[in-house]
Amino acid sequence: MVKPRKFQRSDNSEIYYGVFTAPLSSPNSCLLLFSRKSMFRWQVGTKSWTDHPFVAARIHQIVSFKGQILAMDYLLKLNTISLAPRLGMPEVPLVWGEDMTAGLLKKSWLVVCGDMLLKVDLSIHDLKFCFQAYRLDLSVKPAKWAKLEKLGNWALFVSLDRRSSTFSSLNPERWGGKSNCIYVPSKSKDSDEPWIEVELGQFMSRRSHPISYILGRKSKQLESFWVLPSLVYGVNK
Template sequence: MRYLGCSYGYLIFSDRRHCHLVDVYTGTKVKPPKFQSESNTLIYLGILMAPLNSPSLRLILFSRMSMLQWQVGTNFWTEHPLDGELIHQIVFFKGHMFAMDFVQRLHTIRIAPELSTQEVAVMWEESMLVGLHSKPWLVVCGDMLLLVDLSVSMDQLFGFPGTFQVFCLNFSVEPAKWVKMDKFDNWALFLTNDRRNPTFSCMKPERWGGKSNYI
């Protein structure tokens, strides 16, 4: 089986015909209905919209060609074609689902009245466009949507040292703009190299021995 991500305590896998949800605490397994198309073997990312016991639960899967949706209680998938947007990471922010694709464009994903994606017009700072960069991370931090970028420089002694930069999306201007942050006060950010796994933030991490303004 292929690993697609983790969400609300469930690991998400797929094989050629089915998606499989596995509760990481109890081992309970849930198997949504069979895929209706052989093209779905190219699925690479999955995310739950809500906890599994929620009556409005939806499971969203992404393949290279389409986006699929299963609503709990139904025995079919709905499908929406994607026009070249290979989704890289998804976060939920203020009731909206934001996605970043592999060329770092930001999109919103809507499930009503039907599955759809829309690119968000965003202005980038010049410092974000020069040098060598890794794929950035989206992180929700309180009422801020952050982008964490790892810029890499070349050093003859130490190889390729990296420096984290953090940007906050300013929605009050049009188009929205990434604004660099020098520090993020009493927050700690948690990242993972596998972008299918969720990023998250924690306020006042000193309560459990962590560090503020730390990644």
Template sequence: MAGSCRRRHRRGRAHSSQLGAELSPLADVTLRTREVTIVESASKNAGHTSGSTSLTSSGPYVCADLLDSLLHEIIVLINSFHDFLAFTGTCRSWRTAVSSFPSVYTFSFPPLHLKPDGPYVRPHSRGFQPLLLSNCKWQLSDPCKKNLSCCCSVPQNTPDTMHYLGCSYGYLIFTYEEDCLLVDAYTGAKVKTPNLPCDNELGFTSGIGILTAPLSSPNSCLLLFSRASMFEWQVGTNSWSVHPFDLDRERIHQIVSFKGHILVIDALMRLHSVQLTPQFRMQEIAIMWRSLQVFPVNPWLVACGDMLLMVELSYRSVSSFGLDDASRIFEVFRLDFSVEPAKWVKMEKLENQALFVSYDKRNPAFSCMNPERWGGKSNCIYVARLFDDQDEAWTAVELGELVRNCGTCHNMMYSFTFPPDYSQIGSLWLFPSLVYGASQ
């Protein structure tokens, strides 16, 4: 009998090893819907053993009975998107546990990197023209699994002429005249919204979009900003709401979701909070800029836990402007809301955090805690295509480290001075939509 038990244990261990070997690579989208038996019940012959008092499982999905609180502790230990797919592919209850996980920003694995397929094209090098979705393809790769990637494209039978307005909760946002389209960057699934109002002024020289919550969440809204209005679509409804605002027709430069609030920064570096209920309201947040030695030229806003950070790639001195091969440096500031007006406070270190940014401010920025767990490095800023190099996907720069100016992408083309290029998708970071709603 003891030998039989040992054989059963060995078979159980072999089964677990086999499951680990069968985990699909990044490109296997179907993994998230495939249920896998992790723990089998005791031997089928156990019930025929007289006098047996050993406890047996109640069925083949014994792990499905784990409490969400325990599953959340397991989720915290996940170190890559590849492992996340394996977790959500275990069974339905495990996928449901992900949807009740507090926040994607507490995950310990990094976002995926989206790289447009084809040679690098500088912004505005093709003039002001729409994007052809039929030519729109990209690759997704995982910083934890550099040898794994998947190729994606926009589905067929899709409106071909579009402007790119940004990425939010794993969806690429496109508009053209009255058409608006959301494309899942990981699966390629598309969602077409109701027709936009005429003369919306989105695209060409203005336009940026964001989802207020995952697309599958109740009360999720799509917000699109032109120079004079915000267009709001409650997901699942048949029409748009139009909310005019007065920012002297300045372009919205970046949108960030911070502690449940929508914050936007315009081309004059004014920070505003956006309130949707009970009625639309946009209010400027008073900030004292005198605490900065140099006024930022092209900053990123990054939500990092309970901190709102500003990241700036600045020149070391005026004399080194464009001349020194190692003349630039990343600086990070924290917005101190405890004083009025709020002020920026310089941070010397990011401690155990890493930040992920891309030049195009229409795309999301992320923070990741304890990146050493997946092979990354703390106190670093991961930039999607920092240098004008065909072979470079992303670059990790330690805070305070000098960045060579020679070969750096023309970030001024993404600054407040120039509107973004609505005819192309640049390199960016994202979490696939299924990370936000794996139970769907």
């Protein structure tokens, strides 16, 4: 168990998001907290917090990718969080392709999938909706989101609950899953299945498909979410 020094709150430091940058067993483990105007950092083992004011939209999600900490805000801009020599969060210049503007965007998630960083979008098209995936292409300047038609032998896991980490699974057939599919927890524990399986690019009815609950207003009740033990405990397998 670790315990940081008591966080001194002020009028502008109401915390809405927090994340560990690495498992507790890692020497680089630190806790990041975000308020409307500041980012706060506590390095595990130290006795003080570091405060870094920043001008950015509300943070939507944070992932670790190839040694970098990336944050997506509510405007879907991508930012790099730098911890040394000082805290900072510069924006990553990005180009959006024309195919990313089709339909009405409803939800977005960042998912690390092997050596790729994906942005998974749930968008509405008339009376139907579907999942689309875009790969971050850093080989060009500025970087761009390139549409991914298939996930290959991968399956992705996302959840409405933002405390739930997104993750991917290679060769999901090993545990009875399906490749090229996205898994979302069911709305209720009383559902026949604990999750909903949707193929990438598959169009679904806004009225009858089980996953349609995502399109409604966010419930104040606790949502179901995924837990991957290796993300918490640093297990290699």
